Amino acid sequence: PPNGYLRPEGSPFTVIAHRGASAAAPENTLVAQEIARKGGADWIENDVQPSKDGIPFILHDDTVDRTTDGTGKIRNLTAAQIKALDAGSWFGPQYVGERVPTLAEQLADLRTRGGNLLLEIKGKHTKDEVATIIQVIRDEQMMGRVFVQSFEVDALKYTYELAPELPLGLLRSSLDADPVAISKELHLTAYNPDGNALLARPEVIAPLHAAGVAVMAWTMDSASLWQRLERIDTDAIITNRASELVGWNSAF
Ligand code: G3P
Ligand code: CA
Numbered sequence: 001p002p003n004g005y006l007r008p009e010g011s012p013f014t015v016i017a018h019r020g021a022s023a024a025a026p027e028n029t030l031v032a033q034e035i036a037r038k039g040g041a042d043w044i045e046n047d048v049q050p051s052k053d054g055i056p057f058i059l060h061d062d063t064v065d066r067t068t069d070g071t072g073k074i075r076n077l078t079a080a081q082i083k084a085l086d087a088g089s090w091f092g093p094q095y096v097g098e099r100v101p102t103l104a105e106q107l108a109d110l111r112t113r114g115g116n117l118l119l120e121i122k123g124k125h126t127k128d129e130v131a132t133i134i135q136v137i138r139d140e141q142m143m144g145r146v147f148v149q150s151f152e153v154d155a156l157k158y159t160y161e162l163a164p165e166l167p168l169g170l171l172r173s174s175l176d177a178d179p180v181a182i183s184k185e186l187h188l189t190a191y192n193p194d195g196n197a198l199l200a201r202p203e204v205i206a207p208l209h210a211a212g213v214a215v216m217a218w219t220m221d222s223a224s225l226w227q228r229l230e231r232i233d234t235d236a237i238i239t240n241r242a243s244e245l246v247g248w249n250s251a252f
Helices: 031-040 078-083 103-113 127-139 153-162 178-187 195-200 202-210 224-231 242-250
Strands: 014-018 041-051 056-058 116-121 146-150 168-172 188-191 214-216 236-239
Touching: 014 116, 014 242, 031 103, 031 242, 041 103, 041 127, 056 103, 056 127, 056 236, 078 127, 078 242, 103 127, 116 127, 146 153, 146 188, 153 168, 168 202, 178 188, 178 202, 195 202, 195 214, 195 224, 202 214, 202 224, 224 242, 236 242
Parallel strands: 014 041, 014 236, 041 116, 116 146, 146 168, 168 188, 188 214, 214 236
Antiparallel strands: 041 056
16 A cells, blocks of 8 residues: 555555535534444545634535535535534434534544544635634644645645645546646645546556655445446545445455
């Protein structure tokens, strides 16, 4: 393996549960995290964004409309308003009462029950907003168990300036002409492309590995895709079907 964070010994892939166990439970909630942990995922992936009053919350979309019983942009809602929302009923009646977690709550849950976090800084953030995220990680004593990824180059630059010890992954929908060059420029531990884009240009992986950079592919949910990704030496898979990938890994 190109670095110590990825690919457990004897296992084809590090298994990363996309938004928690998002095929089985409401995404980005503590129950989705718990199911992913019980299913054996190595890492939980989640998305962080600030409330109007600057509290980092775990939510994917820029509005609460799809995944809660409320409406509006998360950046226009206070922490108290977000905490009043139901984040489970849209997924199924058994999840009524589930809340949108704060980053602090999510990290506290991982610290006490076990697990690591692949934290996506979602959308544009100011340097102060990134500093708040890092302070929460420090306060929750989770440095060493959090990996930061983002589509936003600025968010990765701010993270490196503020906490160079945090491992970084760059999310890409299409591949860079020279993935190694941008990995060096941004001090990446991992290069995290769309899995189908990676399958179309697998020759990028060997030079990344030679440069000490791991490759994490998203969001890949079928055994046929896992098999193709294994053949090209992908390190980690971000998937909605983490427990199935854990089983696939162990049968490999
Ligand atoms: O972890 C990769 C993946 O989460 C990126 O896409 O939209 O699900 O955040 P999205
Ligand atoms: Ca994400």
